[in-house]
Amino acid sequence: MAKVLMKGNEAIGAAGIKAGCKYFFGYPITPQNELPEFMSKELPKVDGVFVQAESEVAAINMIYGGAGTGERVMTSSSSPGIALKQEGISYIAGAELPCVIVNISRGGPGLGGIQPSQADYFQSTRGGGNGDYRLPVYAPASIQEAVDLVIEAFDVADYYRNPVMVIGDGMIGQMMEPVEFNEPEKKRELPVKDWATTGTEGKRKPNIINSLALDPAELEKHNIKLQAKYDEMEEKEVRYEAYKLEEAEVVLVAYGMTSRIVKNAMDILEKEGIKTGLIRPITLWPFPNKAFNEIPDTAKALLSVEMSMGQMIDDVKIANNGKLPVEFYGRAGGMIPTPEEIVNKVKEILGGGK
Amino acid sequence: MATEKIIMAGFGGQGVMSMGQLLTYSGMLENKHVSWLPSYGPEMRGGTANCSVIVSDNLIGSPIITDDATTALVMNLPSLVKFENNIKSGGKLLINSSLIEKKAERDDVDAYYVPANEIANEIGNSRVANMVMLGAYLELTKLVSVDSVIEAFKKVYGAGKEHLIPLNKDALERGATAVRG
């Protein structure tokens, strides 16, 4: 299929439709508005439904109900709106339903700002909702990757019966790049949704979708079952890019748009004879711990670069397991690190001048 | 051309976003690597609007242009003030002299003064001032062909706007003439 130039938010919506999602429940918030707008225009054309909910809380609970029917459903929001959705996300994880949630994130805390940010790392990977649950979190670094990951996210959600999040900063939502909508590669045999609430038609026992278990022993059993699923995700669903790690003196760790700025910084450093490498987590959860085994002996330090005051760095430290010094460079509030700032930080780590 | 990094800026309604999109789309049609990154937020609604366009033979890293723009196209005074210093040495600065009386302050960039609004009015529609500016830019850099821009116009705006193609083509040509030495 030919390439088309699309805004990230619209491309993500188109990817959802391509994946067979016909039902979208959303609420306006900048900088993700083009996504629900696109869905409101396009879904009726595929015999689907768009509902603008009265709040993010309602939208995620519509997703909870909709996912229960076994159909593919999707919602999107931005940081403070995702905070409101956490209740529903916890229920969806607890009741084991598939859905895709998109976060086009912005600066916080509180109302924060509307410019790009990666300060939702904790919110996404540590669960803003209650209870022991996990969800795969994909962090695309280009619009093409966003499209591919959204399509795959629906399969992952169905396979594990679990909510899946796709997170991009405001730039991913707002920028335009060429994209192709390729036929998705079939990687998983998806289970039949015999648990869906579609009416018994008098032919089977009622299906009950539920996250309540008042008996502690029963709830523990449920938690153990969920954990086995999360363990399988950690084993099978880790995605990352290892870039120019050979002979790297400093290995940078960055995801999403920040990783592209880091690559520009690496080009500058390379011209000056400084070898650096990049580990780019594509799944923020499960975090690519195994990527850190590829770090060569030449590495003197790790540098986590984020559009936050330092959140992913916690996972970098866990993955590093005390082997190398872990440094940090970040900008916050919608400020975007420049390649030069990153270059200076690398030089500082290597003992060079500023 | 290795990598062209263009900042386009003006006030809302001057068509800087669509000018950027057309250039980006044209680059894509010529199989180049492209990205278009807008400013977004309150300034979209009436204030200063700008977008960053990168067209390159190579894979594009960050779509953000900081102080390494190869060209800035400024349609109003606040844009000149804001972006003049984002152009790298040896770069180009295209100034809409219909609305900006001020001259470029830097002497290490090549400044071009294009009376975009006057030209647009002459050919009958002030709304194509952006296309006049784009025509001037393409004449200077030959980044993409005028044909590609027209092709992009058809794809972006669809059949319903095809009657506007002659006007836009005229605007591109008049812009080119304005900077042809």
Add this chain to the structure above:
Amino acid sequence: MAVVFKKTEGLTDKQFHYCPGCTHGIIHRLVGEVLEELEVVGKAIGVAPVGCSVLAYDYFNCDMHEAAHGRAPAVATGIKRILPDNVVFTYQGDGDLASIGTAEIIHAAHRAEKFTTIFVNNAIYGMTGGQMAPTTLIGQKSTTSQAGRDAATTGMPLRMSEMFATIDGAVFVERVSVHDVAHIRKAKKAIKKAFEVQLEGKGFGIVEVLSTCPTNWGIAPVESLTWLKENMIPYYPLGNFRTPEEGK
């Protein structure tokens, strides 16, 4: 031997957990009977609330979806929009519907969502142990209004049906009671009508059922029925507020 009484097919065999004298059981049965009489048990998808009827998913003999506190109308919206030919209902208490879930129920009505809500109003939070609800009467004692509800600091009890009657999308709104047999019969009629309105695709329907809570009211079951009649009905007048003929 002739069958003179049979449990409705709309309910499972699971034994209710409700307290002695609580009228949830009666209301469950009315809903079950209506589903059976309309021959929609196999098409029905119920949404259970949080509150005393949180376990309703075990009692209704149809597909059931357990919602978060107050969110049942949003969950039902998701279901009904995807499965418009199914029969979808929520069963919610007053803490759930009139407090934490006010936004969800009002906007489901406002969008004219084509599902049915059974709203059980017993003027108190039951499941959590008898706290004050928005519907608690003035002077009524609860664990968070131990001297009796005071209008000056907690407002006046919220009349939900009257509010729904102002929303165009709520095409069927009726308040009923289950404190005696005659009223139980009327309640069933209203519930049936509300489901019929859904089947006809006319809009949102809600039946507010005044109900008892002997345990948390601290009143014996039989006296509770009298208390409901003498205290709740004067403040929450029974009757139909909206039918599809007058409001669409």
